[in-house]
Amino acid sequence: MKTRIAVVLVVLLSVALLFGCATSGKLDPTTVRTDDLNFWEECGWADMTQAEQDLWKVLGWNEASWEGEAKQPASEDKYWNNLTTEEQAAATALGYTQSTWDEE
Numbered sequence: 001m002k003t004r005i006a007v008v009l010v011v012l013l014s015v016a017l018l019f020g021c022a023t024s025g026k027l028d029p030t031t032v033r034t035d036d037l038n039f040w041e042e043c044g045w046a047d048m049t050q051a052e053q054d055l056w057k058v059l060g061w062n063e064a065s066w067e068g069e070a071k072q073p074a075s076e077d078k079y080w081n082n083l084t085t086e087e088q089a090a091a092t093a094l095g096y097t098q099s100t101w102d103e104e
Helices: 002-018 020-026 038-042 050-058 085-093 098-103
Strands: none
Touching: 002 038
16 A cells, blocks of 8 residues: 555656646746756746846847857856856856856
8 A cells, every 4th residue: 555655656756747737827926946957948938927037138048049049158167256246146046056057
């Protein structure tokens, strides 16, 4: 019985992760998700809240660059110490630290 419950929980969590971006439109537009940096690699621009888009815009991103239809911004290739103070603040608000930013 416990094994069956564990399997069901794993399946439910997997589905939630898989469709997390699709349900993000229901979030308050001021919400910024900071608990999972992988989220940014998996979601499209339209899946983000307005607050998240605004923070990424500080880093030079827009819908076209995010979706791979235009050149990535200069911040993509910068180390933390080369980001402006404003860019560092935006990255921090998105959940990044110096070490996680420099890993990317």
